[in-house]
Amino acid sequence: MNGLALHERPSASWRIALPHSAAAVPVARALVRTALTELEHAADSDTAELLTAELVANAVEHTAGDSPIELVVELLPTGCKVEVHDRDPAPPGNLTRPSVGEPDPWQEHGRGLLLIRALSASCGHRPTESGKAVWFRLPTVPAQRRRRPA
Template identity: 65%
Template sequence: MARAAIRAALADTDDPAGRDTAELLTAELVANAVRHTPGGSRIELVVQLLPKRCQVEVHDADPEPPGALAPHAPEPEPGPWQEHGRGLLLIRALSSECGHHLTAWGKAVWFSLAVRD
């Protein structure tokens, strides 16, 4: 559902690569929220279309910040056979900006991505 929401939100942009990247990064954030938030908890997707960029936030009930998105966090190095641990690396590498902030009921993890109109 999150991938479809991003595709629909960016349908009018003339930037197929930007749409694909936004879809990938959104899927990573939502997967992390589902994996690290207690079952039955609310997860929200917020998409803001701004001039020349979009910002995507995923809100969840777990207030624990994702360590790999802290400003001076070391780059984690997942092993070649490790099944998890690359999502936040992708977000850091492919987004223009990314981060997190506390919300009234947990946290929001976000990324910003340049897109052509």
Template identity: 70%
Template sequence: MPEATGPEATGSDATEPAPDRPAASWRIRLPHTTAAVPIARALIRAALDDIGPEAAGRPCGDTAELLTAELVANAVEHTAGQGPIELVVELRAAPGGCQIEVHDSEPARPGRLPCPDPGTEVDPWQEHGRGLLLIRALSSDCGHRPTAHGKAVWFTLPGVPAQGRRREP
């Protein structure tokens, strides 16, 4: 896993990062191929495993992996293959959680991050179109923003208290 950044990397004397700053962050270049999806999932799993399964404020790993896979798959499928895809992972200090971004070279907006309409039926056999719905439904916040080289699409997940997590086998 790439080296974490935090107070020790920035030269601060503080022992705890400020609540609005990341406790640790990583920026990883991914191949612009479908191989990026399982790589991204594995990186998220490793990042969360590094902080430990019982750590206070750890986000739900399964949800983080799923939503990251959706963002990376969208970046691979909907961009022209110009330039890298980057995965940015920020683990948050108290109260915990994370923000995950996927950067690509396409400046066009990523479609809508819609809230599903209560009366809208989803075709269960449809192969496309649910990724952004999942991100909107399962994250605490999400969006996109332009960058100097394209755009970043992101989501945040809250920390889950240890007593609220399911036990790993």
């Protein structure tokens, strides 16, 4: 054994630049899935992938230019934190406060931030030197509720 108690999990983090295009979304999903799988981390991989895809898609759609987007994944003993950095300093729409009314069921857009608010343990945004970072946290999931690899 490596000296860690059974209930302790190592901390690790990754930071990677992604293209400012729709191609960044599946790459970001794969990176999060790989990070959680390789360390056998106890955060919910499906939810982490979905929310990461929403953050990356929002950064691509709502920021101008072709500067790379940065994905930061932190695996912590208590869960995981995912951040997406972009060059636009404007805060994301209704990330931390509910929007007024229900989303229009006929619109293709407008549910991403709602999903992030509903499915994450916490979420938010913060200014950075070059724009902003939008983030979410997911808690660890008890072993009996985790999906077993096929």
